[in-house]
Each structure stands twice: as C-alpha cells, then as structure tokens.
Amino acid sequence: MSERSVGIVATNYHTIEGEFQLEGGHTLKNIRVAYETYGNLNKEKSNAILVCHALTGDAHAAGRHSGDDIKPGWWDDIIGPGKALDTDRYFVLCSNVLGGCKGTTGPASLDPDTGRQYGITFPVITMGDMVNVQKKLIDYLGITTLFAVVGGSMGGMQTLQWCVAYPELVKKAVVIASTAISSPQQIAFNEVGRNAIISDPDWNGGDYYDGEPPVNGLSTARMIAHITYLSDASMHEKFGRKLQQGESYKFDMSNDFQVESYLKYQGDTFTGRFDANSYLYVTKAVDYFDLSKNGSLAEGLKDVQAKMLVISITSDWLYSPYHSRKIVEGLTVKEHDVSYREIESSYGHDAFLLESGQINYVIHNFLTHTLISDVMTEKVATIKEGVSIEKAAKVMFEEGLTHLPVVNENGCLIGIVTSWDISKAVALKCSKLENIMTRDVLTASPDEPIVAAAKRLERHSISALPVVGEKKRLIGIIDSEDISRLIG
Numbered sequence: 045m046s047e048r049s050v051g052i053v054a055t056n057y058h059t060i061e062g063e064f065q066l067e068g069g070h071t072l073k074n075i076r077v078a079y080e081t082y083g084n085l086n087k088e089k090s091n092a093i094l095v096c097h098a099l100t101g102d103a104h105a106a107g108r109h110s111g112d113d114i115k116p117g118w119w120d121d122i123i124g125p126g127k128a129l130d131t132d133r134y135f136v137l138c139s140n141v142l143g144g145c146k147g148t149t150g151p152a153s154l155d156p157d158t159g160r161q162y163g164i165t166f167p168v169i170t171m172g173d174m175v176n177v178q179k180k181l182i183d184y185l186g187i188t189t190l191f192a193v194v195g196g197s198m199g200g201m202q203t204l205q206w207c208v209a210y211p212e213l214v215k216k217a218v219v220i221a222s223t224a225i226s227s228p229q230q231i232a233f234n235e236v237g238r239n240a241i242i243s244d245p246d247w248n249g250g251d252y253y254d255g256e257p258p259v260n261g262l263s264t265a266r267m268i269a270h271i272t273y274l275s276d277a278s279m280h281e282k283f284g285r286k287l288q289q290g291e292s293y294k295f296d297m298s299n300d301f302q303v304e305s306y307l308k309y310q311g312d313t314f315t316g317r318f319d320a321n322s323y324l325y326v327t328k329a330v331d332y333f334d335l336s337k338n339g340s341l342a343e344g345l346k347d348v349q350a351k352m353l354v355i356s357i358t359s360d361w362l363y364s365p366y367h368s369r370k371i372v373e374g375l376t377v378k379e380h381d382v383s384y385r386e387i388e389s390s391y392g393h394d395a396f397l398l399e400s401g402q403i404n405y406v407i408h409n410f411l412t413h414t415l416i417s418d419v420m421t422e423k424v425a426t427i428k429e430g431v432s433i434e435k436a437a438k439v440m441f442e443e444g445l446t447h448l449p450v451v452n453e454n455g456c457l458i459g460i461v462t463s464w465d466i467s468k469a470v471a472l473k474c475s476k477l478e479n480i481m482t483r484d485v486l487t488a489s490p491d492e493p494i495v496a497a498a499k500r501l502e503r504h505s506i507s508a509l510p511v512v513g514e515k516k517r518l519i520g521i522i523d524s525e526d527i528s529r530l531i532g
C-alpha cells in the first residue's frame with residue numbers, strides 16, 4: 045500500500061437513540077449512521093474535517109477495507125497523508141447520508157415498528173435532515189467545531205446546509221460543482237430517473253425486498269444521470285463514434301456503439317451497489333434543496349460565518365459554473381469571506397472525482413491559509429487582577445490549563461500566569477499574583493496567519509499566545525501543539 049494512503053480502514057456505526065424529528069414533520073426511530081474516520085482528532089478537537097458525499101456515494105471515502113480491495117474509497121486521491129485533506133494534520137470524517145443504502149438508515153432498513161423494510165413508507169427527507177444526522181454524529185464524537193466541511197455535488201449542498209444551519213460550528217467550507225438552489229433542469233433529470241424506476245413492474249410500489257428488485261428501471265435511471273455527469277467533449281474523447289465490436293454497423297438493436305455499451309455497463313453495475321428506493325428519496329432531497337429565503341439567496345446565506353471556497357468545473361453542464369457564481373454573489377452581497385475557483389476540465393460534472401491534481405492544489409491552498417481566528421480556543425478561562433495565587437492555581441487545576449490570562453474589568457489583557465510561575469511562587473513562598481505574573485505579554489491578533497504565530501512561539505520559546513483584539517481585549521488563546529499539528 046502506498047505511503048500516501050490511509051491504509052486499511054473500517055466502517056463504524058453509531059445509533060442515534062430515540063425519535064429523530066425530520067423537517068417534513070415525520071420522525072424516525074433509532075437512526076443508524078455508517079461512518080469512517082481517517083487521521084487523529086487532536087486534544088482540542090479542533091482539526092476535524094467533515095467530508096460530505098455525492099448522490100450515490102458512501103462513507104468509504106479513502107483507504108481500502110482489505111488488502112484485496114480492487115478500488116480504494118471514492119476520494120482516496122484527495123484524502124491521505126500529504127494530500128489536500130492531509131490525515132497527518134486533520135481528522136477526516138465521512139458518513140453515509142440519511143436515506144442512503146450504505147449502512148445509514150434508509151428505505152431498505154427495517155422499520156422498528158413493523159419489522160419490515162420501510163420501502164415507500166420511509167418519510168421524505170431533506171438536505172437539512174441529512175445534516176442534522178451528521179450533527180448528531182459529531183456530537184457523539186465530541187467534536188464541537190468543524191475545521192472544515194467539504195463536499196462535491198450533493199456533498200456541496202450538505203456543506204452549504206451546514207454553513208446555514210450551524211454557522212458558528214463551521215470554520216471553513218469547500219463547495220464543489222454544486223448549487224444552493226436545485227434548478228428546474230436538475231429536478232427534471234431526477235424526475236426522469238425516478239419515473240424509470242417506478243415504471244418498472246418489479247418496483248411493485250416500492251415493496252420489492254422479498255422479490256426481484258427493479259433493476260431495469262434503476263439501470264435506466266443511472267444511464268440518464270450518468271450522461272449528465274459527462275460532457276459532450278469527454279464523450280467525443282472517450283468514445284467518438286467507435287463501435288463496440290467489428291468495423292461496420294450491425295443495423296440491429298444491439299449496442300453497436302461503444303458509448304451504448306459503456307452506459308449499459310454503468311447502469312448494470314449501479315444496480316449491484318444501489319437501492320432503487322434510496323435513489324427515489326435521495327434525488328427528492330436534492331430537488332427540495334433551496335437555500336434562498338424570501339426569494340433571496342443573499343438573505344438565505346446571511347448567517348454564514350465560515351470562510352468559503354466555491355469551485356466549479358468549466359465543462360459541467362449539470363451544475364454549471366453559473367450555479368457556483370450565484371453562491372458567490374449571494375455571499376458577496378453580505379460581504380462574506382468567499383473565494384471562487386474554476387477547474388479547467390473536459391470531464392464534465394464528475395471532474396470533482398477525477399481532476400485530483402487541480403482539486404488537491406486548490407483545496408490545499410485554501411485549508412493551509414489558516415488564520416489564528418480559525419483555530420484559536422475562544423472560551424478562555426481567565427482571572428481578574430488582584431486575586432490570590434491560590435485562586436489562580438485552583439482555576440488552572442480545575443480547567444487543566446498551563447496558561448491563565450489575567451484581565452481587567454473590561455476583559456482586557458493585563459498579564460499572564462503560567463503553571464511554571466505558580467511552581468516558582470510556591471518555591472519562593474510568594475503570595476501575591478502581581479509579583480509572579482508576566483505583564484509584558486506576547487500576543488497574537490486573530491487575522492494573523494498561524495505560521496506567524498508559530499514563528500513567534502519558537503523565537504521566544506513559549507508555548508501559548510493570548511489572542512487579543514482592539515484595546516487588548518482578550519478573545520482567545522492559541523497553543524503550540526495545535527499550531528504545529530495544523531502547519532505540519
């Protein structure tokens with residue numbers, strides 16, 4: 045296995061006990077979530093990156109399940125040591141979406157009330173529901189902020205939904221080949237796919253789990269969708285008008301052209317890995333996705349706090365660049381911090397899975413340009429000027445701190461006490477805080493790059509910097525361990 049791989053990985057499962065409220069008004073009981081993680085969560089739990097998968101993806105984003113696996117996870121080119129989602133620095137997490145069929149509760153799961161598969165009795169779900177399930181998962185893992193949320197296509201929708209639903213939790217977000225509002229054309233293609241499924245007699249009103257699944261309908265749905273994931277140019281490049289067999293037309297109804305055979309193969313293999321009812325539900329969630337509010341996307345995105353990177357693909361005609369530009373415009377109206385990049389590619393929509401060189405480059409630059417405000421600890425324990433050394437020692441002991449900022453009535457920094465100062469005070473039998481605290485404190489400002497803070501720490505052989513705003517108001521603290529993990 046290559047050194048740049050996360051290696052052998054396993055899917056984990058978590059059950060959200062009890063009733064889970066869905067946006068559509070229904071509830072689901074004891075939702076199970078399939079997820080995988082790569083890399084290590086740091087002690088401050090500040091380096092987690094949530095990867096959201098696209099329509100037919102799953103939790104297996106990187107590595108292999110065994111040494112015999114032919115293919116690695118679907119974003120193995122992007123996740124791993126030294127890659128954009130660098131598992132030496134970040135704790136990367138990916139879960140299968142609600143309504144999916146790869147381990148998370150969906151229509152093929154057993155309804156605890158009936159003991160039978162939900163089928164079409166599964167409630168309609170939304171992007172909001174998928175994200176709320178992911179929120180429960182990160183709560184379970186003890187993660188309170190996400191260093192980044194990243195996703196392509198439907199994964200980009202979940203990323204945007206995260207930024208809107210939990211603005212204070214997401215520091216950075218990368219939205220690739222996606223949209224903030226599903227367009228009529230996207231809904232139309234999804235509807236043709238759904239129609240192919242429900243028109244298949246084997247669909248049987250969604251109740252097919254004891255019999256033959258609707259493979260013809262599902263295969264046709266995938267064939268239609270797959271055309272939208274390619275581009276005219278990539279089809280010319282891949283197949284042109286080349287024939288599958290022989291050198292002359294057969295003049296019959298068999299798959300004469302390579303492109304026909306290819307699509308048939310894509311459709312057929314899809315039926316082996318995806319559930320038809322899941323396809324209905326997940327495409328519906330995509331169709332309902334609309335982050336505008338009162339007819340305005342700027343209004344819908346106004347609470348976003350994350351630094352955003354929006355990426356589109358030049359040849360993507362399904363989620364064409366105008367969708368991405370609309371997201372950027374919506375964010376720019378309210379002066380959000382957003383950058384936009386176009387990936388030059390002829391692959392079409394699926395380029396987000398294929399153009400790993402460009403995607404790695406763009407995401408790496410975005411994630412590593414990290415400011416102190418992106419990673420500092422905001423809830424800082426402090427003491428007021430004039431308290432006793434015993435009181436300071438007690439706070440440090442209870443909060444497990446090595447550095448304790450001293451502030452005045454207005455929350456402005458006037459000094460710092462370290463555990464070393466406390467030991468010194470005990471040794472020298474000193475009882476006044478004023479005599480041991482450092483008044484000339486080295487600080488950082490929130491809009492400095494973390495590299496600058498790292499250099500200051502190293503130069504002065506210290507291990508933490510209070511972060512101050514105007515008039516030295518204390519707004520956070522940053523320590524060397526956290527910084528060194530993020531900058532490598």
Ligand SMILES: CC(=O)SCCNC(=O)CCNC(=O)[C@H](O)C(C)(C)COP(=O)(O)OP(=O)(O)OC[C@H]1O[C@@H](n2cnc3c(N)ncnc32)[C@H](O)[C@@H]1OP(=O)(O)O
Nearest residue numbers: 097098099100101102118288302303305306309394397398
């Ligand atoms: C988050 C997520 O989105 S996860 C879901 C992503 N994965 C998928 O969508 C799986 C479906 N596959 C795809 O969408 C695409 O294949 C991609 C984007 C993953 C990869 O694209 P590419 O590397 O360009 O592969 P391509 O589209 O050419 O397909 C190659 C397959 O078609 C087969 N194929 C190629 N030409 C023909 C043909 N004329 N007749 C029959 N089969 C053919 C190849 O043998 C190969 O089969 P294999 O996958 O079993 O090895």
Ligand SMILES: N[C@@H](CCO)C(=O)O
Nearest residue numbers: 098099100101197198
């Ligand atoms: N190939 C991707 C495209 C959808 O965005 C998938 O199947 O999920």
